[in-house]
Amino acid sequence: MLNFDFYNPTQILFGKGQIAALAKLIPADTRVLLLYGGGSIKQNGVFDEVMGALAGHEVLEFSGIEPNPSYETLMRAIELVKRENIGYLLAVGGGSVIDGTKFVAAGALLDEDPWSIFDKRSANVLSALPFGVVLTLPATGSEMNSGGVVTRRATHEKRSFASRKLYPAFSILDPSTTYSLPTRQVGNGVVDAFAHVMEQYLTYPVGAKVQDRFAEGLLLTLIEEGPKALSDPEDYDVRANVMWCATLALNGLIGAGVPQDWATHMIGHELTALYNLDHAQTLAVIxxxxxxxxxxxxxxxxxxxxxxxxxxxxxxxxxRIEAAITRMEQFFEQMGVKTRLGDYGLKADHIDQVIAALEAHRMVKLGERRDVTLDVSRKVLEMSL
Amino acid sequence: MLNFDFYNPTQILFGKGQIAALAKLIPADTRVLLLYGGGSIKQNGVFDEVMGALAGHEVLEFSGIEPNPSYETLMRAIELVKRENIGYLLAVGGGSVIDGTKFVAAGALLDEDPWSIFDKRSANVLSALPFGVVLTLPATGSEMNSGGVVTRRATHEKRSFASRKLYPAFSILDPSTTYSLPTRQVGNGVVDAFAHVMEQYLTYPVGAKVQDRFAEGLLLTLIEEGPKALSDPEDYDVRANVMWCATLALNGLIGAGVPQDWATHMIGHELTALYNLDHAQTLAVIxxxxxxxxxxxxxxxxxxxxxxxxxxxxxxxxxRIEAAITRMEQFFEQMGVKTRLGDYGLKADHIDQVIAALEAHRMVKLGERRDVTLDVSRKVLEMSL
Structure with a gap:
């Protein structure tokens, strides 16, 4: 087992009715900014439930955080936070809203352009506004980790950040809030969680038996429960298992003390930044x-x-190896996520652009052994046409 | 899955050489009290390693915290903390030293007799001295949870407490510090961790698939690695797996969202308080x-x-059920922990005293369904003679 440093102070309130706890979780004497996405929370009742729980608080809103949240949008949120003297942030949504909220929490306290977080590898994040989460889309694990990904539309850059100052103070996970998710988001979420586990599990053995067993437990549960989440969307226990799997897939636990890969994610980020594929689609392909x-x-x-x-x-x-990989591909397809670049309209002549982007972002030695060169990445893309 | 509230802010520094991190983990401008047990840390080099890391700190010592730490001993530590204006506690040892340190951390800030913590179910623990841990004996999981058990020698009472104020700030887990443990403590530790998992796993199904898989992963790893820890005491990965299993067996994770039993532990506590059996011995019997x-x-x-x-x-x-229970018994015996009351000199005429103690401590409706009455406890004891 490799040495590790594990720390995760996020409080998880899991289950039906937990949104009511917001009243006690957020201090009453501070202005709260509620951040969310495209407005689905206004249709499915979550917005009303949150506002009801926060009846004793002064709450402002910032809506319109898009999938793959943009620097451009988040800078407007940072301006609002500063102008309105906001003291607490509440993200209500999925990974994009949570990642965006983390960027706002850090960026609002910086004296320099928040984009500097990426160039300085978060070393300039010395503090952050406190924030909590109401999760409505299980997928990225952002609700219980300290990282995020932000895209700069102007330059087609998708960059990641992480800082121990950026753990949510709490996250509320009520599986029943996910009943109304579109099929595509459910499938994407399961594939995303599955790929997160694989990036930490499928490397080389270091004798970390518990981490392996936990990773396998998450994969087995996603394989059992994922298809049921599509076929029987209001089965509470199915939704609960998928939700808790997605959180545990990327909260630091299964990755502690083991090598990690992440080459698939890095190539995937370029595909999203260049061609706007959903994050999970890129993972299913690569x-x-x-x-x-x-x-x-x-x-x-x-x-x-x-x-x-x-x-x-x-x-x-x-x-056996080929059969296992094929079964995994079939599982992704079963979840409604296509596994070929061609399924998304991408062809051989797009590959040069992806490789150029990887090179520009210095993604030239990826993977657990740093041996995924640009040549390797190119071959993987060619195999995935 | 049942609703749950999971929170665990303890930082884990795991691996060889991590004791050196103490220098940065503990503030330099406060007086530190190092608490430990019978002095084995002075033989195996851990004491010197800790003191070396704390060279820039003012460190006082409190030794002699015994297995099943006593109220009487811990009250002397609390007096020392108050008299010497101690600002930080460092537990170096196993579960008894850590449990004792938690009691001192809470008790030193109380204006009333610290025994009140038990009668008030920790509701009076509004704050605690900060404390860290250097773990040298994997077993109880106390290094990453907020509970403890203290025994009052004068009255033969063994009582437990827990409070969210009592998580260690950090715990250092260096598996190589466990190489020199006596065989009996290694065996006890594995059985203790195994029983902790069983108390949270072996109840009735609630559809919590991830928790089940994680629990099974811990059990499988303990079964694989436990015997190797006895036969090959300096195999680093074996020790690492046992150590991380014991921590994860009782850090709140596998118990979140599932029913819990703990009847075995409650009867076991009485056996320890009355007859001084090792904690793990009581679990292996019951x-x-x-x-x-x-x-x-x-x-x-x-x-x-x-x-x-x-x-x-x-x-x-x-x-199949009987075979599984028998295999578990054989595993306990393989770890050197005997599984009959008679192995410890206890006979049928001791049972009345155990039942009277359970009744005195109101342990009359135990287990996940509250159906372990005194009659049930008596039958279990009779079966275990």
């Missing part, structure tokens, strides 16, 4: 061939994945 | 027959335990 191409370096864990997650024991090693 | 006697109420989870943990699939249900 991950399977990333594993195929790097089969030798990942052989031991691929065999473990085949045996423990897909119950594949017969045949020679290569057959 | 748990198997607690499961046998309550087989009907626990049937579904017992079958899941048999299938997923012991890979038992053939035969009728009752056969």
């Amino acid at each position: 991950l399977p061939n990333m594993l195929r191409l790097r089969k030798e370096a990942k052989r031991e864990k691929l065999l473990q994945f085949a045996a423990r997650v897909w119950d594949l024991h017969g045949g020679d090693e290569d057959t | 748990l198997p027959n607690m499961l046998r006697l309550r087989k009907e109420a626990k049937r579904e989870k017992l079958l899941q335990f048999a299938a997923r943990v012991w890979d038992l699939h053939g035969g009728d249900e009752d056969t």
Whole structure:
């Protein structure tokens, strides 16, 4: 097992009716800014439930945080926070709203352009406004971690940040708020959580038996529950399991003490920034061939994945590995997320642009062994056409 | 899944060499009290390593915290803290030292007798001295939770407490500090962690699939690694897995959103208070027959335990259940922990005294369904002779 430093102070309030706890969780003597996305929370009742719980508070609103939240939009939120003397932020939504809120929480206290967070690798985030979360879309895990991703529309850059100052103080996870999610978001969320686990699990063995078992437990649960979330959208326990899986997939626990990959995510970010694919779509396209191409370096864990997650024991090693990857692809398709670049209208002549973007962002040595060069990334993209 | 409120802010620094981090973790401008047990840390080098890391700090010592730490001893520590104006506590040891340190951290700031913490169910713990941990004995999980157990020698009472103010600020877990542990403590620690998982896992199903998978992952790892910790005491990865299992067995995670039992622990506490059995010895004696006697109420989870943990699939249900419980007993014995009351010199005529103690402490409706009456406890004890 590798040495690690695990810290996660976010309080999780999980279950039906937990939104009412907001009244006590947020201090009454400060102005609150409620941040959200496109307004679905006004249709499904969550907005009213939140405002009801905050009846004793002074609440302002900032709406319109888009999927893959933009620097341009978030700078307007930062201006509002400063102008209105906001003391507490409340993100109501999914990963984009939460990531955006983290950027606002840090950026509002900076004297320099908040974009500097990326160039300084968050070293200038010495403090942040306190913030909480009401999660309505299980997927990214942002509700219980300290990182985020922000896109600069003007330059097509999608950049990530993380700081120990940016854990939510609390996150409320009520699975029943996810009943009304569109099918596409449910499928994306399950694929996203699955890929998060794989980036931390599917590397090489370091004798970290608990982390492996926990990662496999999350994968098995996503495989069992994901399809049910599509077929029976109001099954509470199914939604609860998917929601808790997505949070635990990226809260630091399964990644503590093990090597981590993340090459798939880095290539995926470029596909989203350039062509606006959903985040999960990029992962469903890239991950399977990333594993195929790097089969030798990942052989031991691929065999473990085949045996423990897909119950594949017969045949020679290569057959088992290919069967496991194919089963994973089929699972992504079952969740409604297509797995070929062609499914999204992308062709061979787009690849140069993706490679150029990776090079521009210095993503030239990716993966747990830093051996995913631009050539490797190019091959994975070619295999995924 | 049941609703839950999960919160655990303890920072874990895990691995070789992490004790050096103490220099930065504890503020330099406050007096530190180092609390420890019988002095084994002076033989195995941990004391010197800790003092070396704290070279820039003013450090006082309090030694002699015994297994099942006593109120009488801890009151002397509280007096010292007050007299010497201590601002930070550092527990170096296992669960007893950590539990004791938590009691001191809370008790030193109370204006009333700290024993009041038990009668007031910790409601009077409004603040506590900050404290950290250097763990040298994986077993109780106290290094990453907010509870503890203290024994009053004068009255043979063993009582537990818990408060959100009593999470360690940090815990340092260096598996190599456990190489020199006596065999008995290694075996006890593995059995203790195993029983902690069972108290949270082996109840009735509520559809909490992730919690079940995580619990099973811990049990499987303890079964694989526990015996190796005895046979090959300086295998780093084995020690690392046992250590991380013990912490995760009782940090709130696997118990979030599920029913919990704890009847075995409550009876076990009386056996320790009355006859001074090691905590793990009491669990090894009580748990198997607690499961046998309550087989009907626990049937579904017992079958899941048999299938997923012991890979038992053939035969009728009752056969599988009995085989799983027997395998667990054999595992406890393999870890060097005997599983009959008679092994510890206890006979049928001791049982009345145990039942009287349970009654005196109002432990008359135990278990996840509150149906473990004194009659049930008596039967379990009789089965365990």
